[in-house]
Amino acid sequence: MKAQEYPQAVQDLIASLKRMPGVGSRGAERLALWFLQQGRADARTLAAALVHAADTVSTCPECGFFAPQGERCTACGDATRDTRLLCVVEQPTDVLPIERSGSFRGLYHCLGGKISPLDGVMPEDLAVEKLLERVRALPGCEVILAVGSDVEGEATALYLAEQLAPLDCTVSRIAQGMPAGAGLSHADAVTLMRAIQGRRGI
């Protein structure tokens, strides 16, 4: 007796969906069946969007954020931004959270990762040389290091500060401390230590 199985096209769809991060076997099966039961139009729309994005989206030659093929990103193409203010982030995905905070009106620089020898990521794998080039072209500019506050982020910030020290720029690091709305009882020891070390007069 042959076991009842999904048609090959469904099995292939499940396998493709399963490759997405955070989607397991069950989730992929559920999604595939949803596409077949309720979302055939959605399936075609998603397929077109995937191909269109893969074909046309590239990175901004200035900052490394996403941009249409051969163009600069919205921020780098915006003449009203403060070009003497550079915010250095690890990934392009870190740009929009900062943008949404409404507290920054300069340009960005995406490193493409953080220094992590254990994962084989060394400074030369990141867009560090490009950053130094941009800073050299903007004497007197301000560089804000908005990398993560984990060990690799710290190492990256220290390395960049060292590299930027001989250049004509001011370098700062975003503050570390208590997140908004958090109670002291839930804060971990390192966060509290940094919050106390970074205390400010009121």
Next chain:
Amino acid sequence: MKAQEYPQAVQDLIASLKRMPGVGSRGAERLALWFLQQGRADARTLAAALVHAADTVSTCPECGFFAPQGERCTACGDATRDTRLLCVVEQPTDVLPIERSGSFRGLYHCLGGKISPLDGVMPEDLAVEKLLERVRALPGCEVILAVGSDVEGEATALYLAEQLAPLDCTVSRIAQGMPAGAGLSHADAVTLMRAIQGRRGI
């Protein structure tokens, strides 16, 4: 100042991904960026799989399970199965779990839902007439009602039992009781009640 935004193609991709069940704004953004950063080949593969499945997958004209366009499903096309044993399920997605249990070697019948007047689903919206037709063509067959044990599932089972009563067939309902591996302390009252009512001599 214009806010930094993703290129239109990325925004469209996020919107399409967000339509999938269980995927919210954050999840869709994360998936879109993953496709652009690590999975461009995966994006094309998934797009092709989506279009192929939407184009070629249809339902089995016999039982309502998924089948390639114009063909019967694997089970209905398998001559070694017991054709006088029909398992009635709510959705095509209920078939594989039963199949994987290894305890059934007959054919299936997918109703396409369960009777639920509150959701506007009445018996005539389900493949009931088709089921009666199949049973009439197989005098002396056995029908196993494997619908859910919620209120709508119960109502559907009762309705089907009534419709099948005048026909030449035996009708049964899958057992309700304790799930495998469960402790008594975690069982709810209704499950325990049904487990006790359905007790069997050992």
